[in-house]
Amino acid sequence: MTEVFQFGVEPITCHAWNKERTKLALSLNDNEVNIYSRQPGTGDWVLEHTLSGHDLRVTGVDWAPNTNRIVTCSADRNAYVWCQDESGKWSPTLVLLRINRAATCVRWSPQENKFAVGSGARLISVCYFEQENNWWVSKHIKKPIRSTITTLDWHPNNILLAAGSSDFKVRIFSAWIKDIEPKPSATSWGAKMPLGQLMTEFSNSTGGGGWVHGVSFSCDGNRVCWVGHDSSVSVADASREMAKTQLKTPHLPFTAVTWISKNTLLAAGHGCCPMVYAVEDSGKLTFVSKLDVAQKKEASSLSAMRKFKSLDRTARTDSSDTTLATLHQNTITGIQILKGDKAGATSVSTCGSDSYLILWNFKSLEESIAELKLA
Amino acid sequence: MTPVVVSRNEKERVLIEPSINSLRVSIAIKQADDIERILCHKFMRFLMMRADNFIILRRKPVEGYNISFLITNFHTEQMYKHKLVDFVIHFMEEIDKEISEMKLAVNARARECALEYLKRF
Numbered sequence: 001m002t003e004v005f006q007f008g009v010e011p012i013t014c015h016a017w018n019k020e021r022t023k024l025a026l027s028l029n030d031n032e033v034n035i036y037s038r039q040p041g042t043g044d045w046v047l048e049h050t051l052s053g054h055d056l057r058v059t060g061v062d063w064a065p066n067t068n069r070i071v072t073c074s075a076d077r078n079a080y081v082w083c084q085d086e087s088g089k090w091s092p093t094l095v096l097l098r099i100n101r102a103a104t105c106v107r108w109s110p111q112e113n114k115f116a117v118g119s120g121a122r123l124i125s126v127c128y129f130e131q132e133n134n135w136w137v138s139k140h141i142k143k144p145i146r147s148t149i150t151t152l153d154w155h156p157n158n159i160l161l162a163a164g165s166s167d168f169k170v171r172i173f174s175a176w177i178k179d180i181e182p183k184p185s186a187t188s189w190g191a192k193m194p195l196g197q198l199m200t201e202f203s204n205s206t207g208g209g210g211w212v213h214g215v216s217f218s219c220d221g222n223r224v225c226w227v228g229h230d231s232s233v234s235v236a237d238a239s240r241e242m243a244k245t246q247l248k249t250p251h252l253p254f255t256a257v258t259w260i261s262k263n264t265l266l267a268a269g270h271g272c273c274p275m276v277y278a279v280e281d282s283g284k285l286t287f288v289s290k291l292d293v294a295q296k297k298e299a300s301s302l303s304a305m306r307k308f309k310s311l312d313r314t315a316r317t318d319s320s321d322t323t324l325a326t327l328h329q330n331t332i333t334g335i336q337i338l339k340g341d342k343a344g345a346t347s348v349s350t351c352g353s354d355s356y357l358i359l360w361n362f363k364s365l366e367e368s369i370a371e372l373k374l375a
Numbered sequence: 376m377t378p379v380v381v382s383r384n385e386k387e388r389v390l391i392e393p394s395i396n397s398l399r400v401s402i403a404i405k406q407a408d409d410i411e412r413i414l415c416h417k418f419m420r421f422l423m424m425r426a427d428n429f430i431i432l433r434r435k436p437v438e439g440y441n442i443s444f445l446i447t448n449f450h451t452e453q454m455y456k457h458k459l460v461d462f463v464i465h466f467m468e469e470i471d472k473e474i475s476e477m478k479l480a481v482n483a484r485a486r487e488c489a490l491e492y493l494k495r496f
Contacts, residue, residue: 011452029452166395209376211395229376270456322458330456353452 003359004327005045007036011353013058014334019065021338023048026351027058033072035090053080053092060106060117067112071095073103079117079127081136095136097125105151111158113180118149124163126175126195141173141196151214155221159184159193162224164212170226170236172199188222188238202236202244204228213269214257219343223279227254227267235265235279247285251275256335260345260362264288268332268350272324274360291360292326293369330354389467390440397447399433400463401440404470414477415441418470431459 008028015026023037024045031054036045056076063070070090073079077099080092097103101120108115114128117138122145125138147167154161154175161175174193176184189199202224204210210230217224222239231253234246254269260276268274274291323329330353338359339347351357382388390401404419406412419442426432431450433443446459 322455324455324457331451 001361001364002327005357007045007355007357009355011330012333012351012355012357014061015336015349015351015357016061016063016070017336017338017349018063018068025061025063025070026357027061028355029057031056031058031074033058033061033070049090051082051090051092054078059102059104062106062108062115064108064112069112071106071108071115073106073117075102077102079103079106093136095127095138097127097138098140099123099125104149107152107154109154109158110156114175114177116152116154116161116175118152118163120148122147124149124152124161124173126177128177128180130179139177139195141175143196144198145171150212153216155217156219157184157187157221160187160189160199160221162215162217164215164226166211168204168208168210168212168228170202170204170212170215170224172224173197174199200242204232204234205230213253213255216258218259219262219341225257225259225265227257227269229253233257233265233267233277233285235283235285237283240283243283245283245285247277249287255331255333258335258337258348259342260337260348262343266291266335266348268335270331272328272330272332272352273326274332274335274350289369291365327358328352328354328356388440390437397445399437399443399445401437401443402467403440404474410478410481411474414474414481418474418477
């Protein structure tokens with residue numbers, strides 16, 4: 001069952017779920033993050049807490065499932081880590097990112113002992129908690145980033161970080177913090193991993209072009225997929241010597257992408273409709289299906305009346321609707337896996353600029369859409 | 376992103392300059408003779424003086440063009456993207472029609488005035 005929820009009229013910039021998927025943290029294009037909880041009886045969303053601390057628009061939210069901490073980053077060049085105490089109140093701790101431009105995205109690492117913040121200052125701040133001084137400290141990854149970091153994703157080994165940027169490149173860095181974790185073992189991306197080491201760099205296109213909007217590591221960490229502003233979806237495979245395949249789609253550019261199984265991706269963006277793509281073992285990308293199969297609008301006998309009504313009211317003869325055929329009415333800004341994980345997701349949530357949050361259930365969608373086969 | 380020019384011929388062009396959070400669309404309108412040039416100039420000036428009401432209109436056109444729109448991320452957050460596109464296209468379709476109508480009206484009035492005046496002689 002596809003569930004649609006509307007949270008006001010402002011665009012939803014970003015959202016994150018807690019571990020049990022009973023609470024939702026989202027930001028409505030302002031400097032606060034709202035935490036909603038789902039009423040068990042009616043299924044409605046009730047505003048529980050408002051996290052206000054930022055001065056400018058909140059650009060990223062992430063909720064660490066196991067340690068129950070929320071990290072938020074904002075255009076005011078700050079990030080806060082929010083912890084909930086016994087009474088349920090959330091209190092912030094400032095993180096010194098030491099950036100002189102806005103922060104654009106934030107992600108907790110898989111083991112939740114550190115997080116990475118991308119920024120317009122052309123660097124990534126990897127932050128960890130220093131016990132002796134009781135504060136969050138950041139280490140910078142600067143070279144060779146040439147422009148704003150727009151998107152981040154962690155490798156399952158808690159060390160490698162994929163970063164997409166508006167200089168048309170996707171880079172895999174090592175974010176190994178000596179103080180908090182042991183030396184990592186070699187992966188298919190490389191063996192030597194000091195902090196800030198560039199493992200590989202991928203260009204979105206040979207002509208140079210297409211800001212990278214979303215990046216995602218696969219569940220085993222051997223493949224990374226990204227979407228760019230040139231309406232393309234690309235996959236690079238470390239186990240096949242960094243082979244990169246790209247598919248140029250006829251749709252509007254995507255803004256977010258995630259793996260939903262070992263061989264399938266879900267991408268969504270300006271076209272307002274999530275699309276499923278399959279990746280074969282050879283690396284070939286194929287389009288599988290849209291998730292949003294439009295319900296046919298009945299063009300009934302009332303169309304003549306509607307035509308004259310619209311002629312009278314708006315002096316227009318065409319009765320084209322304002323509403324789009326898709327469920328989302330404006331750009332989709334984020335995708336989060338609701339149930340399952342990147343190896344096999346059964347449900348995802350998408351948030352959009354139309355202030356809708358839509359929960360997509362793959363089982364029921366697989367039954368209703370013939371071509372959709374999620375393996 | 377690289378600017379794109381879509382043109383029917385040398386006189387009629389549309390320049391689209393996108394950037395990461397906004398878009399500038401500039402239109403060069405076909406002006407075949409002096410009357411059309413004057414009418415176009417006055418018409419565009421009329422619209423551009425009321426740019427606040429149009430929201431996405433710029434008060435000054437880009438060099439070499441007659442009218443410019445600036446659409447930012449704030450506009451796409453508040454308004455439907457597909458309706459913005461519809462608006463710009465509708466606008467472009469209407470401009471040529473309006474200017475031709477105005478030219479016909481000017482010529483008709485001129486003829487009427489001359490007729491009335493010369494009746495005396």
